[in-house]
Amino acid sequence: MNTEPEPYDVVVLGGGPTGENLADRTRAAGLSTAVVESELVGGECSYWACMPSKALLRPGAALAAAQAVAGSREAVTGALDAAAVLARRDAFASHWKDDGQVSWLESIGAVLVRGEGRLDGPRRVVVRTPDGGERVLTARHAVAVCTGSRALLPSDVPGLAEAAPWTSREATSSPVVPRRLVVVGGGVVGVEMAAAWQALGSRVTLLVRGAGLLPRMEPFAGELVAAGLTEAGVIIHTGVSVAAVEREDGVVTLRLDSGEGLEAEEVLYATGRAPRTEGLGLATVGLRDGSWLEVDDSCRVRGVEGDWLFAAGDVNHRALLTHQGKYQARIAGAAIGALARGRALDTAPWGAHVATADVAAVPQVVFTEPEAASVGLTAAAAERAGLRFRVVDYDLAQVAGASLQADDYRGRARMIVDEERGTVAGVTFVGPGAGELLHAATVAVTGQVPLARLWHAVPSYPTVSEIWLRLLETYRDSE
Template identity: 75%
Template sequence: MTSASAVEPLAYDVVVIGAGPVGENVADRARAAGLSTAVVESELVGGECSYWACMPSKALLRPVVARADARRVPGLAEAVRGPLDTEAVLAHRDAYASHWKDDGQVAWLEGIGAVVHRGHGRLTGPRAVTVTAPDGTEHPLTARHAVALCTGSRAVVPGLPGIDTVRPWTSREATSAKAVPDRLVVVGGGVVGVEMATVWGALGSQVTLLVRGRGLLPRMEPFAGELVAEALREAGADLRTGVSATSVRRAAPDGPVVVTLDDGETVEADEILFATGRAPRTDDLGLETIGLEPGSWLTVDDSCRVEGTPWLYAVGDVNHRALLTHQGKYQARIAGAAIAAGARREGAGPDASPWGPHTATADHAAVPQVVFTDPEAASVGLTLAEAERAGHRVRAVDYDLADVAGAGLYADGYRGRARMVVDLDREILRGVTFVGPGIGELLHSATVAVAGEVPIDRLWHAVPAYPTISEIWLRLLETYRDS
């Protein structure tokens, strides 16, 4: 192994550790500002989203949801009564995961002028990074202006007795599995848990969903979890709330998993998925060399700069502001602009940035999220309970989506619900939640209303087309006016 101190460091304006969507966007903005940029990646360029999260999970879910929608349309329902073509669904997933090859993403980064370094990157001091390549050699890098940590998060598996013997699934195994297990236990009722229960149940698994709390999707309005739970049960899932796994074991290396619950019962399955939270991938980044705690979430300001460290940025999941790919990419655009502005103050780069203000404000009050189950659940901003805890004087305005003409045309027997949380003092929206088939595409209109703090009296003049599901906006406004 070559000593890092014996090799002249390669110098760049910006060094990005982590080449997922967040790191790619930081690199893109830095390069657009004329800054030389190195990107360090220890796995696949494109990161978690491209290969084990957003893309493969939504590729798996799309056929499931499309079939469910078709089964609710007269004249089409009988034609789609049969099972899904599992082989075709998995092949579709494989294509969207690029068959777990990153040639295209590497070519894109190199095409914008970034330099890709394969290997594990660690800080070794201020503005200093050492890359340990796959062959064990070490390559020191220095950053003239900034280092951006974009290493994301990892799935947390609880330390239950027997966990080391059962080869548990995390989100990675759940989105990349090559075969459908006959029986699947899913532990956790958040987004990953309900989406993967939806997928594998539709592909033929007998799903048992174990939830420690009282319901699903605890970070959304309660009715969102209730409607998704109702649909999962109707699809054949065994949903148990208020229970916890206390131990797991496999009777034989290739035998079933036996899960013991805190109520004394046991559940048997072929595979077990733990969807029980995320932890930052910061445990081996050399944070201790600059006075930070390894394995910790990194606290940042609204430009994503790490507090007390003017040259260090933590962007995406590692800062724990909003663990969503689109929010991480949003932060990356902000951080890239902030880095470019800082470089200009230091005498490098062009005189102007095309990327706008250098503060990430949407992470506080206007975070959108879609859960791609059947029905879909989508929300932006604060729930009623969150708004009340924040001290706002608010009112929840609810409407049954089944009573909107466009919803009835979309599907026979349409079931759904909408809520907007109105700030009564400012007459703006603090949050919006939709649950129902086909509502994911409604969410951006709500995001614009919440992020833009559009006054209620102006929303009356944003006229929804008839007959579409978006007419829910008119119905919500009417309900607010009349209540």
């Protein structure tokens, strides 16, 4: 067994989108970089999350859009072709092969090391390879942990583990459509997968412990998404918990805390995420295995001496979203490059070494029908933050562009105005295609654009973006 150390400037643990982007930045800085990956290069997003889930959701949204307009409605009379949808999903997941991603990694000059990597003291990584061997990698400048997160199953539900429930991975990769599906959890994964499989022909029941869906967004977002799911045929139960689960002869039986029983071919648990840091060797550098990694705004891990250990993406728990992980990766990669050259991180142009958008202006789209999109603060978050703010609401259906999109368009917009700064602190849109409105809001929130300047950003007519004019008019008229 050859355990002679292999030196690199940077070692990246995890070859998902975050690890790929970080490696791209360190290679651009001229640093030799090894990427350690135990599964598929491209990670969760490419094979079990963003890409396959949106491929499952898009056909239902396209069908709903066609059925929402007179003329096209009469031309579309059938249901989705489930086999065609699943085949298209498989193509977007590259049939769970990472050849293309490996080629890209090689094209930037990074070295791929397949296997399970773990820290073995400062700047040292031991990799157990698929053949049972070991490789020792050392880092001259930095080790970056980009191992992401995994689905978290509750440990207090009798029979759950034995029932082999779906997690987000099985929900996005199943080769068949279950006749009946129970989804536990009213967050983003729960509502998106309920929408996708209902559209594909499953009879879906959604169980939510709380009072409503999407609890981190404005309450009206959850209400409108719940209405859309209900109209599509999803049965929603709120304020319920699962007391026990049993699988027998291909049928899963769930007993609720109310005593009611439900049966289905599959049950999906979408109830949270945990960091993929178990067995990572964190204890060898004074940290705790299995924990989230706390970082500063340059993604340097706190509690470790020296500027050598970084963590980007889900694993640092700042914002569990692929686009935010990629953003952090660009920040961390640039910071590593600067430190390797002896440069101070606070001297970079336009804050290239400091992450802020993953805290203050996090955009997110929920791809249900209708879509829910938000960035920045909700009204409840603004109140908790002690801001002096004003809530501005507007019915999206009253915008000319929206009424052209669908004959019975339903949606809502909310703008949170920071009264002291005269800027937009948060925006939420709910409605068909609402996600395409979000980046303008993200720019407004991130750039702290004064409302007095936004007034002169004239939206094209007749587009749904005219909602900005209506929100600003409503704000002005309420003074």
